Amino acid sequence: MKHLLSIDEVGTDGLRHLLDLSDHMAEINRRPVPKVPALRGKTVVSLFFEDSTRTRLSFETAAKRLSADTMTFSVSTSSVNKGESLRDTIETVAAMGVDAFVVRHMSSGVPWQISRWTEASVINAGDGWHEHPTQALLDCYTIRTALNRPDGFEGLHIAIVGDIKHSRVARSDVWAFAALGARVTLVAPETLLPPSLDGWPVDVAHHIDDVVSKVDVLYMLRMQRERIHEALVPSLREYTSRFGLTPDRAGRLRQHAIVMHPGPMNRGVEMAVDPSELPGSVIAQQVTNGVSVRMAVLFQLLGSGSGLAGEAS
Numbered sequence: 001m002k003h004l005l006s007i008d009e010v011g012t013d014g015l016r017h018l019l020d021l022s023d024h025m026a027e028i029n030r031r032p033v034p035k036v037p038a039l040r041g042k043t044v045v046s047l048f049f050e051d052s053t054r055t056r057l058s059f060e061t062a063a064k065r066l067s068a069d070t071m072t073f074s075v076s077t078s079s080v081n082k083g084e085s086l087r088d089t090i091e092t093v094a095a096m097g098v099d100a101f102v103v104r105h106m107s108s109g110v111p112w113q114i115s116r117w118t119e120a121s122v123i124n125a126g127d128g129w130h131e132h133p134t135q136a137l138l139d140c141y142t143i144r145t146a147l148n149r150p151d152g153f154e155g156l157h158i159a160i161v162g163d164i165k166h167s168r169v170a171r172s173d174v175w176a177f178a179a180l181g182a183r184v185t186l187v188a189p190e191t192l193l194p195p196s197l198d199g200w201p202v203d204v205a206h207h208i209d210d211v212v213s214k215v216d217v218l219y220m221l222r223m224q225r226e227r228i229h230e231a232l233v234p235s236l237r238e239y240t241s242r243f244g245l246t247p248d249r250a251g252r253l254r255q256h257a258i259v260m261h262p263g264p265m266n267r268g269v270e271m272a273v274d275p276s277e278l279p280g281s282v283i284a285q286q287v288t289n290g291v292s293v294r295m296a297v298l299f300q301l302l303g304s305g306s307g308l309a310g311e312a313s
């Protein structure tokens with residue numbers, strides 16, 4: 001594997017392998033000094049053309065814990081503002097000696113395009129509405145650990161609720177959850193579903209009350225207000241009344257059920273309940289696990305095969 005551009009290209013076996021590798025990384029992260037020399041001498045550049053808090057910091061933390069050098073490209077202070085083309089920007093940064101680009105962009109397909117222009121590995125950290133493969137990995141890893149499912153998700157019922165249409169997280173998660181054996185239900189109004197669900201391994205519901213007391217995992221998506229340019233829901237209040245997680249609905253979750261959200265949350269819209277008062281919330285674990293799975297991805301792409309043993313100097 002040279003690049004990570006979409007989750008399906010990893011394959012089911014590759015997915016399982018990365019989840020196993022994430023277990024090793026999680027073990028490193030529990031040490032008093034959570035750092036190993038595995039990627040010493042490698043350089044990882046984060047190239048974020050769109051706002052991000054957790055994904056960018058999580059990749060940078062992951063790279064540092066493996067002893068890679070990191071560079072951060074910040075669009076607002078770069079020559080992109082002087083009109084430099086994307087290709088010139090990539091070639092300029094690559095000329096400094098780069099082993100991996102971690103790319104987030106508002107347009108689908110940009111990480112793939114960049115992979116044609118450079119010898120370095122390219123990791124998709126979210127492109128438009130298309131894919132967010134490391135989010136799918138960290139979500140699978142979180143379900144696997146929280147519900148103790150090391151062998152797969154057979155028999156698990158997962159509902160993904162909200163703005164599926166604009167969500168790259170949903171596109172990557174559906175494939176990954178189904179590949180591991182889960183039943184996936186999408187819960188959204190028609191206007192927030194993709195125009196066609198042909199080939200999606202899912203069923204569909206149109207009200208959160210249809211699923212809330214039945215599922216093992218309730219995955220809440222953010223209303224992607226910055227990607228919505230038309231009135232797709234009558235009002236946010238109406239949206240919350242049919243698709244929001246309210247305290248009443250939280251009380252109807254099964255005892256063992258977990259609640260997930262990729263962040264950032266819209267409090268009072270899809271999350272009309274304080275997650276700190278939800279016993280089943282694993283939202284903080286998702287963030288913690290994000291570092292371990294991104295270490296696994298970086299190690300898989302850039303590791304020299306010399307293993308993970310040893311302490312970093």
Ligand code: NCD
Pocket residue numbers: 054055126132135168169221222224262263264
């Ligand atoms: C997601 C993203 O940016 O795709 N957030 C994230 O990476 N944690 C989801 C979102 O923006 O709603």
